[in-house]
Amino acid sequence: MKRILAIFGIICLTLFFPMEGVSQQKVRKVVIDAGHGGKDPGAVGKYSKEKDIALSIALKTGNYIQKNLPDVEVIYTRKTDVFVELHNRARIANDNEADLFISIHCNANNSSKPYGTETYVMGLHKSQANLEVAKLENAAILKEEDYSDMYDGFDPSRDEDYITLTLFQNAHLESSLILASTVQDQFRERAGLKDRGVWQAGFWVLYKTAMPGILVETGFLSNANDEKYLRSDDGQSYIASAIYRAFKEYKLMIEDPGNRATMAIDQQPIVKDEIVFRVQFASSSKEKSLNKFKEIDDVRVYRHNGTYKYTSGNLTSFSEAIKLQNKIRGLKKYSDAFIVAFENEERIDVDEARELTGQ
Known part of the structure; x- marks a missing residue:
């Protein structure tokens, strides 16, 4: 599939070496983190708040685990509508020496079009859309007193701060990716939800937890259909059941060395490929030298x-692509220049690209 990048190196490491030294590991403690809470509502839909839906799904997920896997201790970062600082969420997981951290959230966008589920692991964002999701969730920091001191000057609103944050090398990346992929499989195949894939971005709470961890975006409160589903008891139960089933599969893989290699191959942990916008300004039946277009920067050709078609730019922001389009149209001979979109270097419909990136 064009949107999937199999992380071959991770698979090889998983096959030939004990994954993160877990040959004797048992999954006995899981921390379930309901995002936001109290004075921090999180994303706000027309009829609901992220903090309420995340809590309900978190409690249902924990109940499934406790009921069906009695050997697992479930620890919650919150069980009521209270505000819990991000650093305390991470501390709860670390102090309890948890084996896994699952943070549950709802997404939102300025557009009402995007819908579906995403699961994130700690890592470097590949697009502006990924960065904006991390900013949205990390913004809870700004509601804390003396946050600048507590978070070593990290400001969730500053793009440049994420560069430093994501230089952190997550020692549990492969395990996190496998769990994230399993969650998305369950959402797609069992719950029938739109799978928007596995992504990487700089979430502070994942950065500070000393165990494999994921952040699950269960749907968009900015989309009417998603919000209706997320507000319903059935919808919340389906989502919680999907997360539970993914956890159960992950636990089986970790605890049974015989399953580990097989499941690693089956899962093929994935990360969404970057979607970019370019401005197409010329085409020809025969390939031309790029030097012919000296008045235009960053020229590329694709067939x-x-x-043969010629483009300028390689932008993750659609609004920036519009600016570039207008600039190129200002050159009279390219007045019909237009925006095109690519995913994994394959051309896709611009509307599809905007929907996938939430623009």
């Missing part, structure tokens, strides 16, 4: 339907 589509037997024709």
Whole structure:
């Protein structure tokens, strides 16, 4: 599939070496983190708040685990509508020496079009859309007193702060990716939800937890259908059941060395490929030298339907692509320049690209 990048190196390491030294590991403690709470509502839909839906799904998920896996201790970062600082969420997981951390959230976007589920692991964002999701969830920091001192000057609103944050090398990345992929499989195959894939971004709470961890975006409160589903008891139960089933599969893989290699191959942990926008300004039946377009920066060529087509830019922001389009149209001979979109270097519909990136 064009959107999937199999992380081959991770699979090889998993096959030939004990994954993160877990040959004798048992999954006995899981921390379930309901995002936001109290004075921090999180994303706000027309009829609901993220903090309420996340808590309900978190409690249902924990109940499934406790009922069906009695050997697992479930620890919650909150069980009521209270505000819990991000650093305390991480501390709860670390102090309890948890084996896994699952943070449950709801997404939102300025557009009402995006819908579906995403699961994140700690890592470097590949697009502005990924960064914006991390900013949205990390913004809870700003509601804390003396947050600058507590978080070593990290400001969740500053793009540049995420560069430093994501330089952190997550020692549990492969385990986190496998769990994230399993969650998305369950959402798609068992719950029938739109799978928007596995992503990486700089979430502070994942950065500070000393165990494999994921952050699950269960749907968009900015989308009417998603919000209706997320507000319903059935919808919340389906989502919680999917997360539980993914946890159960992950636990089986970790605890049974015989399953580990097989499941690692089956899961193929994935990360969504970057979607970019470019401005197409010329085409020809025969390939031309890029030097012919000296007045335009960052020129690329691709072949589509037997024709050579020339583009400028490689942008993750659609609004920036519009600016570039207008600039190129200002050159009279390129007045019909237009925006095109690519995913994994394959051209896709611009509307699809905007929907996938929430723009």
